[in-house]
Amino acid sequence: MIELTNLTFGYTPKKTMFRNLNLSIQPGSIYGLLGKNGAGKSSLLRLMGGMLFPTAGAVQVAGFTPRKREPAFFQELYFIPEEIYLPSVSLNRYIDTMGPFYPKFNESQFRKYLSEFDVPPDQKLTAMSYGQKKKIIISFGLATNTRVLIMDEPTNGLDIPSKSQFRKIVSSSLTSDRLMLISTHQVRDLDNLIDGIVIIDENEILMNHSLTDIEERLMFSTLSAVTETDRVLYAEPSLRGYSVVMENVGQEDTKVDLERLFNAVVTNRSGIKTLFR
């Protein structure tokens, strides 16, 4: 569904942001794109959305080349940017003007999401709060039923109840031929939502695996003390000793702690790379 092949990109010819990046993401999943501030998450998403053009290499999304910016491509991709814009019109007018662009747009689905998000249906869009506007864009994006949905920091501006509502709505709208890619630096927002993870750091993709894959190879546990024989890949002090990420030698079932996973991947690159080779 999304294929990056030897992708090279930089905002200036001298400063390369990505060099020979390769990535493959399949449909039927919700992927989380994690990275530190300035790691290039937004740039990577914009390259996938055709907003930026690669310097070298190829990007394929849903069988299209984003750089060509074909209408058929945008009918299959909805992009929710980090900072959003809504025109000064009523909700009905917004539906009336934006909906027809997307052949699979479903108005009743849109209104259902809005009511689940508690967004008043009769207010002018510009009179709404930032969080409400974000909910409108998210609901609209989901209701377009495009095969690819890219969301850049979608939970920024959402209050705590809305974040859990967001997880519920997004997971309910996943279908087998749909791919959702969510970028965030607030990993807790993706808990119980994503089934795959891509981690980028220092212009490199450090991890691209499903959570099932990660659960098979890594164990998230708490130890009173860390010894060399524990095969610990990452440890951080906690109230009961150390919260650790270690090799899952005994194939035990543990839940992936995204924050700890992220820290483990960026601090112990070689250890994680060796394990997932």
Next chain:
Amino acid sequence: MNQTFSLHRFGLVLKLHLSEHLKSYLLGTGVLAGVLLLLLSPDAARLSVFHESIYRKHGIFFGFIFCGAGAWFASEAFRVVSTPVRGIPHLALPASQLEKFLAVFLMVLLFVPVYLGVFYTIEGITFSIINARLPAGSPRYELLDITGEYLDSEMRYLTFLTPSFFLVGSIYFSKVPFVKTAVIAFVLFFITSLFLNEFIIRQLFPHREHYGNTLFQEVSFIENRRWYRLELSGQSRIIVNSILVLIIPFLWFIAYIRFKEKEL
């Protein structure tokens, strides 16, 4: 599905564009009407006799306000893609870049009939008030003939060139496109009219005592107390005029290519 142009998609883009901008266009038209009213209406209170010179004044007002308002309007045309906040949703809209460009371009073209409508409405009202006061037998004021002698050919050309030039500036500059394009326009004008023109005329007519000229068209000068006027004719005139005319669609083309390749 045609990926370059579809009338249905173009209609949708146009509908979306108008739903977002119609209010500001109407406000802009109101401001334009206000400015023209301020410039043209004082004559309605002042004049009670026929002065042909009023057409010259109206010709200057027509040209300068057209260039100013047209430049401002065109420089705002691609504001939508000047920042990622508005630009990303616009670029990601399921329509071709040509359709999106044409929707904006059509608005720039529509500025012409809107301006003419506003100008002639206000001038018509002004003249009808004055005409009612003119003594019997006096010639009556009629609407300005913009193809006639009261609008200089240079000004007439500038009214075509200015919005097109600022349209390019609008896509090139993300911040303050009007000011930046105006600075470039003045620099170009300065180089072309003062430096190059002066330089070339000095080289061609080293003994001239006095000269006047219309850029790219004609030069007149006095030499040994004789007055000369040289102007382009025949094929060279056709070539130069064709270049001057072709510059305008060429600017549109640059704006389109730049818009098509816009990255955010």
